[in-house]
Amino acid sequence: ISTATSIAQQKFNNCIMNASGVWCSDEKELTIIDNSAAGTFVTKSGTLQPREGNPSPRYFETSWGSINSMGLPNRGLDYYLDFVQKLQQQKRQKHYFISCTGFNVQEDLLLLKKITDADFKGIVELNLSCPNVPGKPQTGYDFATVDMILKNVFENYAGPLGVKLPPYFDIVHFNQMAQILNKYPLAYINCVNSIGNGLYIDDEKEQVVIKPKNGFGGIGGDYIKPTALANVHAFYQRLDPKIQIIGTGGIKNGQDVFEHILCGASMVQVGTALMKEGPDIFERLTQELKTIMQAKGYSKIADFKGKLKYLA
Numbered sequence: 358i359s360t361a362t363s364i365a366q367q368k369f370n371n372c373i374m375n376a377s378g379v380w381c382s383d384e385k386e387l388t389i390i391d392n393s394a395a396g397t398f399v400t401k402s403g404t405l406q407p408r409e410g411n412p413s414p415r416y417f418e419t420s421w422g423s424i425n426s427m428g429l430p431n432r433g434l435d436y437y438l439d440f441v442q443k444l445q446q447q448k449r450q451k452h453y454f455i456s457c458t459g460f461n462v463q464e465d466l467l468l469l470k471k472i473t474d475a476d477f478k479g480i481v482e483l484n485l486s487c488p489n490v491p492g493k494p495q496t497g498y499d500f501a502t503v504d505m506i507l508k509n510v511f512e513n514y515a516g517p518l519g520v521k522l523p524p525y526f527d528i529v530h531f532n533q534m535a536q537i538l539n540k541y542p543l544a545y546i547n548c549v550n551s552i553g554n555g556l557y558i559d560d561e562k563e564q565v566v567i568k569p570k571n572g573f574g575g576i577g578g579d580y581i582k583p584t585a586l587a588n589v590h591a592f593y594q595r596l597d598p599k600i601q602i603i604g605t606g607g608i609k610n611g612q613d614v615f616e617h618i619l620c621g622a623s624m625v626q627v628g629t630a631l632m633k634e635g636p637d638i639f640e641r642l643t644q645e646l647k648t649i650m651q652a653k654g655y656s657k658i659a660d661f662k663g664k665l666k667y668l669a
């Protein structure tokens with residue numbers, strides 16, 4: 358039984374990896390993920406300059422998931438690029454994802470030029486959905502801007518590239534976004550980022566639990582799985598099959614991985630549950646998925662990818 362997959366013709370021996378932002382902020386964390394059962398890793402979204410991010414407390418775990426307003430703290434794109442290129446020299450058969458995000462299209466293009474100049478051979482994840490930089494909108498909800506960015510990106514970047522999208526909640530929005538995405542040679546889209554600007558309250562103290570933005574933050578975990586599955590499947594139904602889908606959101610056991618693949622995901626990313634359990638989770642998720650596949654008579658993920666059935 359194989360849980361292998363491929364994205365943009367790059368092969369991965371496992372379809373399960375980390376979500377950007379979790380266990381991927383420095384080379385120590387990235388090395389641990391690289392040596393875990395995860396098929397590969399994606400870095401924290403790198404910006405042109407390093408960033409401190411928002412004041413703490415900025416992350417809080419609940420029984421059903423998490424709320425975060427990290428504020429894009431990162432070592433800067435150059436740091437991640439240098440580290441991944443060094444690692445790539447040692448592990449030629451492995452491929453890695455680098456996440457990046459600019460505050461406007463000029464910055465996006467500068468980030469991509471750095472990646473081109475470094476002769477990066479992995480896959481780029483352009484983050485269009487950070488919900489936690491005060492005063493900055495989530496690009497993914499501005500359709501015209503997404504269209505303009507993708508036009509500029511694909512006029513300037515030649516390597517495999519995907520985008521990290523926010524969750525959408527309206528069928529018309531799925532249609533409008535799919536129409537835009539289908540115009541471009543995207544390697545994949547990654548659905549979903551956290552559900553932006555949720556609010557979690559400590560009843561005893563009668564107060565919020567994170568400091569930035571009066572407690573408003575991105576929601577992850579069990580809360581968002583139905584939304585994540587819907588976004589994966591809605592785009593699977595609408596996109597050119599050349600554009601693959603990475604499923605992110607609410608994955609904490611083999612069943613959740615199975616459901617994302619059934620909805621059309623070629624790869625899945627784990628955030629909140631990885632934060633809670635640590636990198637050993639990848640071995641557990643892989644075994645649980647294999648057990649489910651065995652019970653159902655599937656030998657590879659292509660046997661059931663996207664095969665969600667509807668009621669007649």
Ligand SMILES: O=C(O)c1[nH]c(=O)[nH]c(=O)c1I
Nearest residue numbers: 426427428429487489551575
């Ligand atoms: O606050 C963050 O750093 C953050 N938090 C998220 O939940 N998603 C994102 O894309 C980012 I860049």
